[in-house]
Amino acid sequence: MCIFLLTSAQAAGTAEDENMVVEAKELINNQDTDTVTASGNVQIFYKGRALEADRVIYNRKTQQIFAEGHAKLTERDGSVVRAERFELTDDFKAGFINSLQYDALNDTQMSAPHAELVGNTRVYDKGTYTACAACKDDPNRARLWQVRAKRIIHNAETKTVYYEDASMELLGVPIAYFPYLTQPDPTVKRRTGFLMPSVMYGSYLGTGYKVPFFWEISPDTDITLTPSYFSNGIPYLTGVFRKQFENGNVMLRADGAYLNQSARNLFTAAPFGARDRAFRGVVQSVGEFNLNDRWKTGWNGAYFTDRYFMQDFGMFSTLNNMFFFRESQSKAYLTGQGQRSFFDMQAMYFQGLLPGDIQAQLPTTHPMIDYNRTFDVDPAKTGGIGGQIELDSNFNSVSASLANYQSIQPQTLDSRYNLYNVCQTYSPNSDPNQSQCLLRGVGGNYNRGVVSATWKRKIIDPTGGVWSPFAFTRLMGSYLDYNKTGTYGAYNALNMPISNYNQTYFIPGQNNSFRGQITPGAGVEYRYPILAHSPLGDIVVEPIAQLIARPNQTSIPSLVNLDAQSLVYDDTNLFDINKYSGYDRFETGTRINYGGQATTQFANGGFINAMVGQSSQLAGANAYAMADAANVGLASGLNTRTSDVVGRLVVAPASFFSLTSKGRFDKDTFDVRRIDLLASLNLNPITLGIQYANYYQQQQIGFNYLRRGLSTSGRWDITKNYFINGSVTLDMSRGGAYEQYYNNPLGVFYNNFISAAAINQPLPTLSFSQVTPKSSFYSSAIWGAGGGYNDECLSATLNYSSINQPWYTGKNYNQTIFLSVNFRTLGEMKFQNNIGRLMNDGLSSAMQQ
Numbered sequence: 102m103c104i105f106l107l108t109s110a111q112a113a114g115t116a117e118d119e120n121m122v123v124e125a126k127e128l129i130n131n132q133d134t135d136t137v138t139a140s141g142n143v144q145i146f147y148k149g150r151a152l153e154a155d156r157v158i159y160n161r162k163t164q165q166i167f168a169e170g171h172a173k174l175t176e177r178d179g180s181v182v183r184a185e186r187f188e189l190t191d192d193f194k195a196g197f198i199n200s201l202q203y204d205a206l207n208d209t210q211m212s213a214p215h216a217e218l219v220g221n222t223r224v225y226d227k228g229t230y231t232a233c234a235a236c237k238d239d240p241n242r243a244r245l246w247q248v249r250a251k252r253i254i255h256n257a258e259t260k261t262v263y264y265e266d267a268s269m270e271l272l273g274v275p276i277a278y279f280p281y282l283t284q285p286d287p288t289v290k291r292r293t294g295f296l297m298p299s300v301m302y303g304s305y306l307g308t309g310y311k312v313p314f315f316w317e318i319s320p321d322t323d324i325t326l327t328p329s330y331f332s333n334g335i336p337y338l339t340g341v342f343r344k345q346f347e348n349g350n351v352m353l354r355a356d357g358a359y360l361n362q363s364a365r366n367l368f369t370a371a372p373f374g375a376r377d378r379a380f381r382g383v384v385q386s387v388g389e390f391n392l393n394d395r396w397k398t399g400w401n402g403a404y405f406t407d408r409y410f411m412q413d414f415g416m417f418s419t420l421n422n423m424f425f426f427r428e429s430q431s432k433a434y435l436t437g438q439g440q441r442s443f444f445d446m447q448a449m450y451f452q453g454l455l456p457g458d459i460q461a462q463l464p465t466t467h468p469m470i471d472y473n474r475t476f477d478v479d480p481a482k483t484g485g486i487g488g489q490i491e492l493d494s495n496f497n498s499v500s501a502s503l504a505n506y507q508s509i510q511p512q513t514l515d516s517r518y519n520l521y522n523v524c525q526t527y528s529p530n531s532d533p534n535q536s537q538c539l540l541r542g543v544g545g546n547y548n549r550g551v552v553s554a555t556w557k558r559k560i561i562d563p564t565g566g567v568w569s570p571f572a573f574t575r576l577m578g579s580y581l582d583y584n585k586t587g588t589y590g591a592y593n594a595l596n597m598p599i600s601n602y603n604q605t606y607f608i609p610g611q612n613n614s615f616r617g618q619i620t621p622g623a624g625v626e627y628r629y630p631i632l633a634h635s636p637l638g639d640i641v642v643e644p645i646a647q648l649i650a651r652p653n654q655t656s657i658p659s660l661v662n663l664d665a666q667s668l669v670y671d672d673t674n675l676f677d678i679n680k681y682s683g684y685d686r687f688e689t690g691t692r693i694n695y696g697g698q699a700t701t702q703f704a705n706g707g708f709i710n711a712m713v714g715q716s717s718q719l720a721g722a723n724a725y726a727m728a729d730a731a732n733v734g735l736a737s738g739l740n741t742r743t744s745d746v747v748g749r750l751v752v753a754p755a756s757f758f759s760l761t762s763k764g765r766f767d768k769d770t771f772d773v774r775r776i777d778l779l780a781s782l783n784l785n786p787i788t789l790g791i792q793y794a795n796y797y798q799q800q801q802i803g804f805n806y807l808r809r810g811l812s813t814s815g816r817w818d819i820t821k822n823y824f825i826n827g828s829v830t831l832d833m834s835r836g837g838a839y840e841q842y843y844n845n846p847l848g849v850f851y852n853n854f855i856s857a858a859a860i861n862q863p864l865p866t867l868s869f870s871q872v873t874p875k876s877s878f879y880s881s882a883i884w885g886a887g888g889g890y891n892d893e894c895l896s897a898t899l900n901y902s903s904i905n906q907p908w909y910t911g912k913n914y915n916q917t918i919f920l921s922v923n924f925r926t927l928g929e930m931k932f933q934n935n936i937g938r939l940m941n942d943g944l945s946s947a948m949q950q
Contacts, residue, residue, distance in 0.1 A: 121147040121191070125157070135161045143168070149177040150193050164191045180205045195219050203255075208232065208893065209287045209926055211253060221258040228253035230262070232287070232925040233894035243273030245895050246924055248282075260286035287926040293317045296325075297928030306414070307332030311339075321345040335364050337414070349390030349399070357382030358414065368413065372518055373456060375407040381414075382406050395437050402431030408454045427454045428463070442474035457520050459589055459599070461503035464542055464663070470496040478556070488558030495684045496550045499663055503589055504604045505542035509732075509803045510535075513593070521591035527603035533728035533735060534801055540730035543608075543661050544601040545583030551684045552576045565629065572623040573678065575687065581614045581660050607730040608660050618658035620687060624649035626676065638704055644697040645714070647676050653721030654689040662686055662729040670738045671763055671775070672749040675714045680725075686733060690721020698749075707754040715768070716744040728801075736799035738765050738774060745774055757783045773797070786818035809833035810882070822892050829884035832905070897922045 126141025137159045139145075145152040145166075155170025168174075168187040175181050181204045189196030196218050203211040203223070209232045213225035231247035251266035262284050269277040285292035293316050301309040311329035318324060322344045329337040335358055342353040358381050368374040375381060383406065389399030405411065411427075429452040437444040449466040453459070472494045480487035508524040515521040524538035557571035589599040608614070626647040633640045664683030674680045675696060679688050696714020716739060723742065725734035738745035746766045753759040764776040778793040796808040814828035887900030897920075904915045923929040 121145060123157075137161070147193060151175040152187070152189075152193065154187070159191065165189065165196070166191055166193075178206060189218065201225075205287055207287050207926070208234065211255065213253070221256060223255045223257075225250075225253040225255070227251065230264075231894070232927075233892075243270070245892070246271050248927075249275075250282075255286070257286070260289050260292075262286060284927065291315075291317050291320075291323065297930050299931040301329075301331075301932070303331075306335060309337070311337075333364060333367060335360055346390065348392070349388065349397075351388040352386065354385045355382065356384075356414075368409070372520060375409045375413070378407055380406065381410045383410060395439060396435070397437075398433075398435045400431075400433040402433070402450070403429045403452075404431070405429060405452060405454065408452075408456065408458060411454055428452060428458070429454055439474075441476065443472070445471045457522060459503065459505075459521060459591070461587075461589060462501060462505040462542060462544075464499045464501045467498050467500070468496075469498070470494075486558070488556055491555045491557070492553075493555070494550070494552045496548075497664060497684070498546070498548045499543075500546045501542055501544055502584070503587060503599065504540060504544035504583075504601050506599065506603070507539045507541050507803055508537060509539060509805065510537050510800045511805060512803070515591040516594055516596070517590075517592060521599075523591050523593045523599060525593050525595065527597070527600070528606035529728075529730070533732055536728075536732060536801070539732055539803065540604065540607040540661070541666070542663060543581065543583050543604060544587060545581065545604075547579070547581050547583075547661060547663060549577070549579040549659060549685065555678075567628040567630070569626040569628075570623075571625070571678075573621070575620040575622075576617075577620070577658050577684070577687070578617040579615070579659050579685075581608070581616075583608060614660055616658060616660060618654070620651055620654065620658075620689070622649060622651040622678070624678070635701075637701060638708075639702045640699065641702075642697070642699045645676065645695065647694040648691075649678060649688070649694075650691045651689055651721070655722045655727075657724075657727055657729050658687065659685045659729075662731050662733055666731050666733050668725075668733055668737050668739075669775075670744070670747060671765060672712050672714065672747050675716065675747055680739065681733075686724065686729065689724045691719040693717050693719055696747075703754065705755060707756070708751075709754070710751040711749065713746065713748040715746050718742050732801050735801040741768065743768050746771070757785075788816045790814045807834055822890050823888070824891070825886070825888040827884075827886035830882045832882040894925045895923065 123137075123139055123143070123145050125139035125143040127139070129138040129140075130136075131138065139157045139159075140155070143152075143154050143157045145157060152166070152168055152172070152174050154168035154172040156168070158167040159165075160167075166187070166189045168189070169185065172184050172187050173181060174184075174187060174189075174193070182198065182201055183204070184198045184201035186199040187196060188198070198216045198218060200214055201212065201216050205211075209230070211223075211225055211228055211230050213228035215226045216228070217224045217226075227250075229244075229247045229249045230253060231244045233244040233246060235244065236242045247270050248264060249268050249270055250264040252264075254263040254265075255261075256263075264279065264282040264284075267279045267282045268275040269279070283294065285294065294314070296313040296315055298310065298312045301311070303309070309329050309331040311327050313325055313327040316324045316326070322342075324343075325339075325341040327339040327341075329339070331337065337356070337358040339356045340354065342351075344351045360379055360381065365376050365379065368376045370376045383403055385403040387399075387401050389397060391397045430449060431452070432447050432449045434445065434447045436446075446468050447466065447470075448468040451463040451465070453463055473492065475489055475491045478486060478488050478490055506522075506524050506527060508522055513523060513525055515523045527538055529538065529540075530536040553573060553575040555571060555573040557569060560568040560570070562568060583604050584601045585605065587601045591599050624647065626645070628643055628645050630641055630643045633642070662683075662685040665681040665686040667682045668680070669682075670680060676694050681687065694714065694716045696712065698710065698712035700711075701709045723740065725737055725739035726741070728735055734740050738747075745768050748764055748766070750762045751760070759781050761779045762776070765774045766772065767774055773795060774797050776793075776795045778791070780791045782789040790813065792812045794808070794810050796804070798804055798807050810830060810832055812828070812830040814826070816824060816826040818824045882905045883903070885900060885902035887898060889898035890896065900919045902917050902919075918932075920932040921929060922931075
């Protein structure tokens with residue numbers, strides 16, 4: 102091995118890194134030609150670069166280096182250039198390279214039969230660029246994708262790549278041509294310039310094309326502007342501003358479309374569309390800042406010019422899938438988190454995005470505050486009592502300008518548009534089970550505060566029983582200032598509008614009403630776990646009983662119920678002190694909750710868990726049988742002295758399979774009142790999931806019919822790179838005689854109501870036979886299928902979805918095909934095709950079909 106030092110004439114100096122170090126098996130110094138020839142595993146190191154070859158010739162006169170035979174040049178950043186022959190200056194900054202391949206650090210490649218190196222710029226003649234690795238079994242096989250150009254210029258200083266006469270190839274087949282194309286160097290994360298274009302097609306908007314432009318204002322600030330144009334003559338612009346701070350970030354997005362009269366005529370007039378609006382759009386903003394390691398503040402909000410913008414322009418597909426539950430929620434918040442405490446303050450604004458929403462009925466929260474803290478009690482300082490104390494508080498201030506009523510038994514619509522939910526009689530029935538109108542929200546201001554303190558302790562007796570005594574005190578105060586004036590022009594069959602005055606029939610007392618209540622209570626919970634060993638594994642059987650004593654309170658503490666309307670009685674809240682979902686309602690009297698659970702733990706980590714239980718009111722008034730203005734508690738399974746039976750079964754014998762079943766059953770007949778099934782199976786490469794729900798009708802709270810559904814999903818990883826997936830959701834409530842109600846879920850009841858009123862006949866009601874499917878025909882609510890490919894250089898997905906979105910004159914399907922192809926380092930190309938017309942998209946053309 103020979104080691105030789107050469108000094109570059111252009112960079113002569115005394116520093117060690119200015120010297121060129123040559124390692125080779127043989128060195129020949131030819132005085133006649135003034136050349137030095139190195140042979141055999143030659144390695145030359147100079148200024149952080151390394152040149153390797155079988156043979157290298159250095160010409161002192163011309164100051165050139167010639168390298169050939171497995172030649173390789175390693176740059177300072179670690180990237181590598183491989184070639185048959187290098188012809189370079191002695192500082193490696195200029196020269197010619199034959200049959201080269203450039204391998205960057207991010208696994209991208211450039212290759213060409215010939216290239217020229219000039220300083221920090223490489224010029225590739227007839228070059229190619231790709232981020233795909235060569236096939237191991239067939240290196241000569243065409244790359245999955247590559248860009249082929251007459252000339253590629255890579256400027257390492259500006260980190261920019263230029264292409265002339267370029268074509269995009271997929272599996273060697275050209276799919277796109279670009280006379281001139283630029284892109285940032287693959288090492289660049291952010292750079293001002295155009296991004297990948299996208300193509301869209303809608304049955305009413307026509308073909309749309311958009312080209313995003315990214316503007317890097319600074320390392321922490323950027324803007325993306327995306328102009329779009331649809332063939333129906335609608336210009337559309339999206340702007341996104343992002344700013345990163347040391348302790349947070351801000352995003353502001355604005356979408357807007359300008360519609361001339363011709364474009365506006367594509368849409369129907371109000372209230373079924375937004376034909377009257379020339380400008381339509383939405384503004385969104387998200388921000389969050391960490392004040393310190395425990396506190397943060399932020400916001401997340403949006404405002405739409407109209408409720409139809411989202412569905413007309415195909416935005417926010419996730420929300421579009423939820424046809425019956427769609428709204429925009431904006432909030433600002435301040436949160437703090439301690440080791441055993443938290444604080445949360447939120448102000449919220451809701452905007453309705455359904456055709457039947459009345460904005461004046463939607464509430465604004467200003468604010469809602471939650472605080473919770475748990476701390477230990479020192480037994481030495483409390484006479485041996487010990488335990489834990491939990492402090493919990495909530496304050497809520499809500500306002501709306503119009504009362505929110507809901508018609509039930511049956512649900513009826515307004516007489517003019519057949520669109521808005523209206524009551525025919527705006528007053529509760531003396532028997533809540535026969536009421537046909539509920540008050541869901543007040544028109545006015547409502548303020549309510551709750552503070553509670555709970556002490557609890559766990560004691561294990563000598564027999565192994567676990568005793569958990571507890572005591573609590575709850576203080577609640579509310580102030581209601583509801584509005585008796587104000588109406589909205591949605592008229593019932595008697596030509597009565599929605600009026601705030603009708604709140605007086607639901608809310609006793611004067612206009613301004615204050616209520617307060619103190620509820621102390623105490624109780625104990627007992628568990629006795631029994632452990633047994635078996636060949637299958639360890640078995641634990643645990644009977645549970647809980648007794649809670651509270652004063653008998655025969656009146657509802659709050660005049661209205663706004664935050665405790667979603668009462669679901671199941672295994673998760675059986676042993677809760679209060680089973681209501683919010684703070685406006687609270688249990689009263691003496692109640693006992695009892696049941697048990699059993700768990701079998703297998704040696705392989707699998708397990709089976711079963712639980713069953715029930716609740717009984719021993720003394721005092723049953724809060725769940727005391728109807729409020731929203732009838733919450735009725736038909737809940739808790740409104741009788743002895744409740745329905747709830748249970749749970751979880752079977753997970755191995756890591757690849759699990760089944761969870763939860764249900765509620767009639768206390769006398771054990772008929773199913775509510776059941777949920779969830780199963781998953783992962784047999785790599787196949788994954789399957791299934792979910793089933795069956796909820797009986799609860800006419801007293803507005804669910805007039807049986808609700809059943811089945812959802813399945815699956816994925817098959819055919820190979821390491823290819824996969825297919827699919828899902829289907831079946832609405833099993835449909836079929837047979839009941840299909841007529843689903844075709845027009847609200848309007849049919851209204852029409853029947855009008856017909857009955859006109860001939861002075863009893864009003865129509867729903868019977869169980871009317872709301873039970875009478876055939877095995879199940880309607881597909883949502884289904885989709887797709888597939889894709891994914892590897893280190895390309896990911897592609899093709900998906901089809903069909904969503905059944907019932908409208909008041911029938912049911913319609915929103916069908917979408919979505920194609921996305923992501924070329925690593927180049928960008929993502931998308932194509933979306935809405936191939937199905939919607940009755941609910943506000944289009945006059947669709948309405949006429």
